[in-house]
Amino acid sequence: QKKLWKKRQAQEAASRIPPRGKKVLLVYDFEAQSLAGWNKIKLPTPEALEFVTSPVRGGRYAARFRLRKKDKIVATGKRAEIERLGVASHGETYWYGFSIYVPADWKPDHLDEVVAQWNATADIARGENERRSPPLAIRIEGSNWRITNRWDEREITPPGNEAPQKTLWVGGLDKGRWVDWVL
Numbered sequence: 111q112k113k114l115w116k117k118r119q120a121q122e123a124a125s126r127i128p129p130r131g132k133k134v135l136l137v138y139d140f141e142a143q144s145l146a147g148w149n150k151i152k153l154p155t156p157e158a159l160e161f162v163t164s165p166v167r168g169g170r171y172a173a174r175f176r177l178r179k180k181d182k183i184v185a186t187g188k189r190a191e192i193e194r195l196g197v198a199s200h201g202e203t204y205w206y207g208f209s210i211y212v213p214a215d216w217k218p219d220h221l222d223e224v225v226a227q228w229n230a231t232a233d234i235a236r237g238e239n240e241r242r243s244p245p246l247a248i249r250i251e252g253s254n255w256r257i258t259n260r261w262d263e264r265e266i267t268p269p270g271n272e273a274p275q276k277t278l279w280v281g282g283l284d285k286g287r288w289v290d291w292v293l
Contacts, residue, residue, distance in 0.1 A: 135204075136197065140171045150193035154181035158190040167209040167288045193229075207292045212250065214286030222251035226291070238266045243275065248291065255281045255289075 138147055143161040145151055153159055158176055166172045177190040184190075198204050210225055227244035249256045257280075262273035 136194075138194070139169055140173045141169050143171055145192060147194065148192040149195040152184045152189050152191050152193070154184050154188075154190060159192075165211050165288070167211070167290075172211070205292060207290070209288045209290050210248075211288050212283065212285045216285055218250065218252050222249045222256065224249050233266065236266055243272060245273075246293075250283060253283050255279075255283055 136147075140161055145159075151159075154177070158181065160174045160176070161171050162174045163170060163172075173192075175190045177188060181188060181190070206228075208226065224244070224247045227247040229244050232238040243260050245260050247258050249258060257278045259276050259278050260273040261276070267273055
């Protein structure tokens with residue numbers, strides 16, 4: 111039963127079927143080999159992002175992000191990422207689905223690596239810390255996936271003060287195959 115359920119979940123994520131009774135609001139794929147629709151592009155070099163035909167989860171193209179130790183600092187850190195702003199509204203429920211492929215020959219860094227994240231918008235007018243870690247992130251740490259959460263019960267997180275990080279889930283890293291995520 112559990113195996114069938116996992117297979118169905120993977121099929122739904124792959125075919126972009128939202129949870130029962132929900133409609134798809136946004137779909138971003140790389141079939142046009144373009145970053146149209148993404149608000150921010152943070153790449154250390156143009157080669158850090160490449161549209162590839164293999165490996166591909168669905169369709170004809172995937173985006174491969176590559177970050178090397180020698181790459182320059184971008185937006186206060188080592189990163190190769192794209193960002194979409196203004197997707198969600200406060201008080202609403204949303205589902206996000208995507209797939210990540212970690213090559214079989216990938217070697218872990220000595221620090222954990224964020225591979226997907228959701229950021230909140232700081233209320234700067236009220237003195238909230240603009241630079242902070244993501245409230246929700248999927249990371250690779252050694253040979254594991256790790257989902258983390260940062261939450262501060264105070265109404266305003268002051269500058270220089272970071273909310274504590276909590277690990278919500280840890281699971282073995284699957285290298286050399288696509289992993290479907292639905293949150």
